[in-house]
Amino acid sequence: MFPYIPISKADEEKMLQVIGAKSVDELFLDIPENLKVKGPLNLPKHKSEAEVRRLVGKLASKNTSASEALCFLGGGTYDSYIPSIVPYLTSRSEFSTAYTPYQPEISQGTLHGIFEFQTLVSNLTDMDASNASMYDGPTAAAEAALMAFDKSKGDTLFISETVNPKIIQVVCTYLKFREFKIEMIPSKDFITDLDAYKEKVSKNAVGLLVQSPNYFGIVEDYSEFMDITKENKALNIMYADPSSLGILKTPGEYGVDITVGEMQAFGNPMNYGGPHLGFIATTKKMMRKLPGRIVGEGVDANGNRAYVLTLQAREQHIRREKASSNICSNQALNAMGATIYMSLLGKQGIKEIAVNSTNKAHYLYNELLKLNGFEKVTDQPFYREFLVKVKDLNALNKALSEAGIMTVKAIKDDNIVQFTVTENRTKDEIDYLIKSVEVL
Numbered sequence: 001m002f003p004y005i006p007i008s009k010a011d012e013e014k015m016l017q018v019i020g021a022k023s024v025d026e027l028f029l030d031i032p033e034n035l036k037v038k039g040p041l042n043l044p045k046h047k048s049e050a051e052v053r054r055l056v057g058k059l060a061s062k063n064t065s066a067s068e069a070l071c072f073l074g075g076g077t078y079d080s081y082i083p084s085i086v087p088y089l090t091s092r093s094e095f096s097t098a099y100t101p102y103q104p105e106i107s108q109g110t111l112h113g114i115f116e117f118q119t120l121v122s123n124l125t126d127m128d129a130s131n132a133s134m135y136d137g138p139t140a141a142a143e144a145a146l147m148a149f150d151k152s153k154g155d156t157l158f159i160s161e162t163v164n165p166k167i168i169q170v171v172c173t174y175l176k177f178r179e180f181k182i183e184m185i186p187s188k189d190f191i192t193d194l195d196a197y198k199e200k201v202s203k204n205a206v207g208l209l210v211q212s213p214n215y216f217g218i219v220e221d222y223s224e225f226m227d228i229t230k231e232n233k234a235l236n237i238m239y240a241d242p243s244s245l246g247i248l249k250t251p252g253e254y255g256v257d258i259t260v261g262e263m264q265a266f267g268n269p270m271n272y273g274g275p276h277l278g279f280i281a282t283t284k285k286m287m288r289k290l291p292g293r294i295v296g297e298g299v300d301a302n303g304n305r306a307y308v309l310t311l312q313a314r315e316q317h318i319r320r321e322k323a324s325s326n327i328c329s330n331q332a333l334n335a336m337g338a339t340i341y342m343s344l345l346g347k348q349g350i351k352e353i354a355v356n357s358t359n360k361a362h363y364l365y366n367e368l369l370k371l372n373g374f375e376k377v378t379d380q381p382f383y384r385e386f387l388v389k390v391k392d393l394n395a396l397n398k399a400l401s402e403a404g405i406m407t408v409k410a411i412k413d414d415n416i417v418q419f420t421v422t423e424n425r426t427k428d429e430i431d432y433l434i435k436s437v438e439v440l
Contacts, residue, residue: 074420126252137262140278217385267341291325373440
């Protein structure tokens with residue numbers, strides 16, 4: 001018996017007798033013998049708590065965090081400033097009641113937090129309704145695609161090539177074993193090709209998925225795309241950067257049907273890529289198709305403010321074969337961090353962060369183009385992420401690494417790279433990067 005299995009030999013024999021098996025090995029007869037591990041696993045001997053801490057610390061030291069090296073990376077995960085009040089409040093117990101929200105009488109803290117998150121997301125995106133948080137942005141995009149297929153009689157989802165490839169991969173994975181088609185709309189000069197969309201779109205379309213700003217950081221005008229999609233009785237899905245909504249046209253202003261995105265940059269550290277939290281918001285017409293649940297505000301028997309699950313897709317629990325989604329949970333702790341962050345900054349604060357990031361990004365961009373090692377790629381307008389062409393990527397990353405700056409990756413081809421500037425970067429840090437690469 002393994003020490004971590006909490007049953008005795010007598011317990012095992014009794015269970016085997018009940019199910020009519022002679023041994024535990026008999027339960028795995030369907031597995032070919034050549035695939036089974038013979039003998040004990042090649043694992044190190046057990047260690048004490050102190051030894052495990054030292055070992056894990058040594059492994060963790062192999063990573064380089066944003067607190068050790070300057071970060072000008074983006075692409076979906078951002079090094080944003082987290083006010084100290086965010087981790088302080090999220091560590092308190094009031095909003096982390098330890099029970100399922102399905103029983104509101106003992107989960108008011110969790111329900112209250114989700115309600116505030118929904119409200120703020122709806123206000124930020126200018127949409128009618130939002131649900132509890134999603135696992136992450138790409139998952140939210142996949143759920144939006146399923147909503148579109150569930151709503152429409154068509155069979156094809158169109159996705160712009162300017163959407164982050166990781167988002168596209170997750171959507172394709174979700175739809176792989178369903179009778180749905182995905183068709184890509186090519187890009188032209190790093191923006192979605194409108195003429196190509198006009199040629200490809202048809203009455204079989206269920207929707208169009210675009211990203212704002214797009215994967216390259218460019219701000220696209222999707223107005224005409226939205227009109228064409230609606231003319232074909234399909235749904236518009238926008239993957240939006242929440243931080244940009246302080247200064248850019250909101251999904252609601254575009255007339256988008258479903259808005260999704262990633263909210264890690266709002267009060268959550270990068271955590272080497274997770275956990276994150278996605279969001280999804282929609283119109284009143286589509287509200288009942290939202291995955292997960294929606295929390296509503298009411299009063300209890302004593303007239304005090306109280307929260308309860310107002311709307312949820314019960315098919316997730318009692319009619320699973322009719323469910324359009326398997327989402328029945330949410331990133332409550334991460335969502336609470338985002339909620340506190342949005343409440344703290346308010347409308348004006350989010351706008352200031354967007355303006356700050358944009359100004360700093362354009363400053364870095366203009367200064368890099370003055371150097372011999374960098375060239376312009378496009379004249380398209382951008383938010384806080386931009387592309388530049390480099391003469392020697394290896395030399396660039398060598399200079400960055402020696403300066404204690406995280407290296408950048410190639411986008412599109414080996415000579416085009418992306419830099420991201422959040423509000424967390426100071427002018428001194430930006431000037432330091434410029435000085436570090438001026439001799440390329």
